[in-house]
Amino acid sequence: MADILLVEDNEMNRDMLGRRLERRGYSVVFAIDGPSGVAAAEQELPDLILMDIALGEMDGWEATRRIKANPKTAGIPVIALTAHALASDRERSVQVGCSDFDTKPVDMPRLLRKIEACLAANPAAA
Template sequence: MAFQPSHSRALRVCPDQQGSNQGRGKVHSRACRIAFPETEFLARAVDQATGARGDLAIFGERLKHSVLVVEDNQLNRELLRDWLEMEGYEVCSAADLKASYDVLGKHIPNAVLLDINLGKDDGLDLLAWMRQKPELSGIPVIAVTAHALVAEQERILQAGCGACLSKPINFERLREQLKHWLQDGRVSQPNS
């Protein structure tokens, strides 16, 4: 891959001064760009996310909805949070099942983006718990998973998720799913 400035970070190696100081010599500053491997992935994801921005005419409508992001990977959680906020959603987030239970005890979101593999926890345990609670049972859950196998996706959908998106996230598909489940200012029921 060719070196691209969007996939690098600036690093200032000298003070931002130029000129001569008596007794100290002349000071120059230089900036260079250094590429970090993980930055390329994040840059592509951010480019896709910002390119997938929705119509600003419906921005106000989206502010009426809140989304809980349950994701154990901090970078993925922050990327989803930033994209959702940019899209106009209110966002809560949790890194594991315990934090998810705490958030859902204080705030009822309109939708949940659920990572299925939460380290040692199975995200579907949260879904099963939600379906047992009358106040949470109708909340649409969109699974986000690195498992691309058809059998795994079928298991996720049969467990009660409204949709299953593979990582890396296609933000256009995510927008379509959120629009479907949160259409016209109302929340669609899963399996409807």
């Protein structure tokens, strides 16, 4: 199965989502903020990144911009995760390079479909 980097600052969300992904066979690496997410993306080279948007001083959009600007990590698909379901959040996520967007609380079947679609569209993740 694929390697997923979960960038999430809320410990409860990180734990819950990480365990649910691991039960489905994914290998999950965690980062707790934008800077550590950018560093983990380069170090781990995961198949996919789940990026929380509300991360503090470096939000998920800025972290995604940096990941997409780095030739080493630019091809990794990123799915933005946010508690806000605004169209403007979805648009901004696409503008910074996210492959998809999903809302919290996480609907696991829907998120899994998005993860699988992103992985299938990314030949490097195969």
